[in-house]
Amino acid sequence: MEITGAVLEEMRSERPYASSRPLGIRTLELDPPGAREVLVRIEAAGLCHSDLSVVDGNRPRPMPMLLGHEAAGVVTAVGDEVDPALVGRRVVTVFLPRCGQCRECQTDGRLPCRKGSASNAEGTLLSGARRLRIGGRPVNHHVGVSGFATAAVVDVRSIVPVDDDVPAAVAALLGCAVLTGGGAVMNTGVAAGDRVAVVGLGGVGMAALLVARALAGDDAQVIGIDQIRDKLDAAMSLGASEVYTPGEAADAGVKADLVIEAAGHPRAFETAFGITAAGGRLVTVGLPGPDARVSIAPLDITAGARTITGSYLGSSVPERDVPVFVRLWREGRLPVERLATHRIELSDLNGALDNLADGRAIRQVIEFRGA
Ligand SMILES: NC(=O)c1ccc[n+]([C@@H]2O[C@H](COP(=O)([O-])OP(=O)(O)OC[C@H]3O[C@@H](n4cnc5c(N)ncnc54)[C@H](O)[C@@H]3O)[C@@H](O)[C@H]2O)c1
Ligand SMILES: [Zn+2]
Ligand SMILES: [Zn+2]
Numbered sequence: 387m388e389i390t391g392a393v394l395e396e397m398r399s400e401r402p403y404a405s406s407r408p409l410g411i412r413t414l415e416l417d418p419p420g421a422r423e424v425l426v427r428i429e430a431a432g433l434c435h436s437d438l439s440v441v442d443g444n445r446p447r448p449m450p451m452l453l454g455h456e457a458a459g460v461v462t463a464v465g466d467e468v469d470p471a472l473v474g475r476r477v478v479t480v481f482l483p484r485c486g487q488c489r490e491c492q493t494d495g496r497l498p499c500r501k502g503s504a505s506n507a508e509g510t511l512l513s514g515a516r517r518l519r520i521g522g523r524p525v526n527h528h529v530g531v532s533g534f535a536t537a538a539v540v541d542v543r544s545i546v547p548v549d550d551d552v553p554a555a556v557a558a559l560l561g562c563a564v565l566t567g568g569g570a571v572m573n574t575g576v577a578a579g580d581r582v583a584v585v586g587l588g589g590v591g592m593a594a595l596l597v598a599r600a601l602a603g604d605d606a607q608v609i610g611i612d613q614i615r616d617k618l619d620a621a622m623s624l625g626a627s628e629v630y631t632p633g634e635a636a637d638a639g640v641k642a643d644l645v646i647e648a649a650g651h652p653r654a655f656e657t658a659f660g661i662t663a664a665g666g667r668l669v670t671v672g673l674p675g676p677d678a679r680v681s682i683a684p685l686d687i688t689a690g691a692r693t694i695t696g697s698y699l700g701s702s703v704p705e706r707d708v709p710v711f712v713r714l715w716r717e718g719r720l721p722v723e724r725l726a727t728h729r730i731e732l733s734d735l736n737g738a739l740d741n742l743a744d745g746r747a748i749r750q751v752i753e754f755r756g757a
C-alpha cells in the first residue's frame with residue numbers, strides 16, 4: 387500500500403531545520419506484514435529528542451530512514467503467527483522489541499534485548515526485513531517503529547495493546563516519554579520519604595516527574611531542574627514541589643535520594659551527580675553523543691555509597707509496565723495528556739525539530755486526521 391511519511395535522507399543538516407528541511411514528506415510503498423508482524427494505522431505520534439538525535443547526527447543511523455518512534459494506532463491487518471483478535475485494537479508502539487529468547491531478555495527489562503538492539507541499529511524490523519520503499523529503493527525503519535507516517539508495519543513485539551478509552555495521543559506518549567522517564571522512576575523504586583529530583587524537563591523528564599509524584603505521594607519532595615525558566619514553571623504546574631536551574635540547585639545545596647538525569651547532556655549528568663545524596667541513586671536515561679565525557683570525583687561515589695545506573699527504555703518490560711501506567715492515568719494520578727503541549731501536522735516536523743532543540747515544547751504530537 388501507499389503511505390505518507392517523514393523521511394530523513396541525510397543527517398547533520400544546517401539549522402534552522404525549518405529552512406534546511408531535513409525531513410521530506412514522501413509517498414512510500416509499505417509491504418504487507420510478514421510473519422509475527424502487524425499493520426498499524428497510525429493515529430498519533432510524538433516528537434522525542436531521540437528523533438532529533440538522528441537528525442543532528444548524535445545517534446547515527448543508516449539512511450534514508452522514516453523517523454518517529456513514539457506512536458499509537460489501530461491494528462488493521464496481521465501477518466502469519468499473530469492472533470487475529472489484535473485487528474481493531476489500539477496499540478502503543480515500543481522502540482525496543484524484546485525477542486524474549488536472548489540472555490538480555492531474561493533480565494527483567496534491565497538490559498536491552500540483543501537482537502532488538504541489533505535490528506534497531508540496522509534499521510530493520512526484528513525479523514531483519516525492511517517493509518518500506520521509495521521507487522523500489524529500501525528505506526530504513528526507525529527503531530522498529532517509523533511512526534511519522536500514516537501507517538506502519540511493525541513486529542508484534544514492538545506493540546502493546548491498550549483499551550479504547552486511552553486517547554491516541556496519550557497512548558503514543560506512553561510508548562517513549564512515559565515508559566522511559568516513568569519507568570526509570572518506577573523500576574528503580576521510590577520509598578516513602580524519598581526525595582526525588584529530575585534533571586532535564588523535556589517529555590521524558592516531565593514524565594519522570596509525574597510518575598514520581600504519583601508513586602511517592604502528595605507530600606513527597608519532587609524537585610525539577612532545567613536551565614530553561616519556562617520548563618521550571620511547567621514543572622511546578624505538573625506537581626514539582628521545588629524547581630531550580632542547575633546553578634541555583636548547586637548554590638542551594640539541593641540533595642535527593644533518587645535523581646533521574648533526562649537531559650542527555652554531560653553537564654546535566656554532572657548536575658545530577660552533584661545533587662545525589664549520600665546513599666542515593668542516580669539513574670541516567672539521557673543519550674548524549676558517543677564522544678561526550680563527564681567530570682566527577684570517584685571518591686564521592688565510594689565515600690558516599692552512591693549508585694549510578696543506566697536505564698534504557700526505563701528498564702521497562704513494556705507489556706508489564708504500560709498497563710500500570712494506564713491504570714495510574716485512569717485513576718487521574720498520571721495526567722499524560724498534559725505533556726502534549728503542541729499539536730502539529732506531519733508537514734510541521736522540521737520547524738518542530740527547531741522548537742525541540744531550543745526547548746520550546748514538552749511534547750509536540752501529530753494527530754493524523756481521518757484516523
Ligand atoms: N534511555 C532511553 O531509552 C531514552 C528514551 C527516550 C529519550 N531518551 C533521551 O532522553 C533525553 C531527554 O529526551 P526528551 O525527549 O525529553 O528531550 P528534550 O529535549 O525534550 O528535553 C531535554 C531537557 O533537558 C534540558 N537540559 C539540557 N541541558 C541541560 C543541562 N545542562 N542542565 C539541565 N537541563 C538541561 C533542556 O532544556 C530540555 O528541557 C534525550 O537525551 C533523549 O535522547 C532516552
Ligand atoms: Zn523517544
Ligand atoms: Zn532478546
